[in-house]
Amino acid sequence: MTVSPKRRAVWRRCLALLVLIPAIALASPTVPLGKKLKIGVTLHPYYSFVANIVGDRAEVVALIPAQANPHNYQPQPDDITRAMTLDALVVNGIGHDEWAFQIVKAAGREATLPIIQANASVALIPIGGDQDGAKVVNPHTFVSTTAAIQQVFEIARRLGELDPGNAATYRQNALAYAARIRALRAGFMTRFAALDLSAFRCATTHAGYDYMMQEFGLFVSAVIEPRHGVAPTARQLANTVDAIKKANVRVLFAEKNFSLDLAKPIEAATGVKVFALSHITGDTYSADEFEVAMRENLETLAEAIEFTQR
């Protein structure tokens, strides 16, 4: 039996389609139906963000222990084991969790683990009050409400790409969570509206709060740490004390869960009042940790502003 060349070409195309369509379907990074994603997170706020986005549609796994200090974390064998089982990993990616990439590499997942850069679409701002006047990216986008919402949207969008079956739910959950964060912020905005913010000047021990300050039109006049996590030299400390005096700063924000040692000499030398803000790090991971910590931060900020009005 002879087959015409035209018919042979049609058969060839059909055969190619039969091979290609399953190949493309298998190559896509989407999740098989019915399987729950296992999403890793590096920092406490990202646990809250992802937990609120996915609800019960996926599992959230903290990559490192809750009590660990992300500023100087050294990866442990258990972290590597956890990284081996993940379907995606949400990272800050701009300087706050570089150890996560070591863990992923050690787990042999560099090529197979989708990394969700939470800050991919966040407009970054420089560290305020840098004594050298340098424009250095501030990675603390999660200590805020507006930049936090932007990250929630970015994570929801990327998770929706990885898990299209739940994309609509992730988006609705993200919008509901964003509304809650905005409501929290609005409550304090009403309180702040009665205050004169124009003369408020502050210093911080750690350059962690620029995004939060930006939301209230506030700015940091001086930062004690010359660089992220780096203790100042005696000369740098003296320069900072001068800057605080010149700018008539009355308030110094220290980090609640880390050492207050840096704040004490500044307080003694300048007479500033020390308030403690949270870097959103705690002993346990939870879905509501971000809201609880931000409520405390905004309360502290309000108290500090009210202190300067007396």
Place this chain on the structure above:
Amino acid sequence: MARLSQSWPGADANGATKVVRPASGRWESLALLLAALAIIASVTGYVLLRPQHPGPPIALGWQVRSFDGLGAVDQAIHSALLPASEEIIWNNNDTGGWISLERAQEIWLPPFYRDAFWKTNGQVHWQLILPGGHLPHAGSVDGHEDDSAVPATSEVSQATQGQGATVYYGSAGRAPGQSAYLLVIGHAHAGVMWANQATIWVHPDPNAPYPGIVKPESLVGKGWRQVIPYDGASEVERVKGNQP
């Protein structure tokens, strides 16, 4: 005591020096020289031809980077417009409508929501201009205590007739050095697919009139500059090169 010999290898009995040529004919020296040249050439070639990590986008003349090109107030408003635009687009995808300025007040959506942020960042007057609108839309105009510097809404609406973009136009800000703002949400078509895309523009004059036509070439001609966000993706690219 033994007497030391006065002769040394290569000297004959008469004391004449005999030069012994190396068996290889000094090719080692030549080989060493060639190897050194080859290494220098290789290193030079690698340095000149090595793959460069592309840096973050550089702002063109008609663009401005959010990170280091905007003042603090503009930066704050830009930071708030980004998530707002995302929410506006998602809302449009779900409902087909646009978040009005009244609705923005109800859902506390910055930078439109009139709170302490709005107050400290110049009390910008916002208008929503819908595609092809002739008349002011309900909830499309933000009330303002002093509207003398603000263009009439009907003029703005008429100027946009027939255009496909939805625009949130912010003007009359009172903070020193503040700009005027445009959040332009356009429909990008690709075959049968379409998607909303947002761009943010600033004008150095806070009272810059609504530009009428919101196409890039027209905006550039009227002194508007597109804001290029220096975002996390740009920072990762700067530090680590292109990511998969």
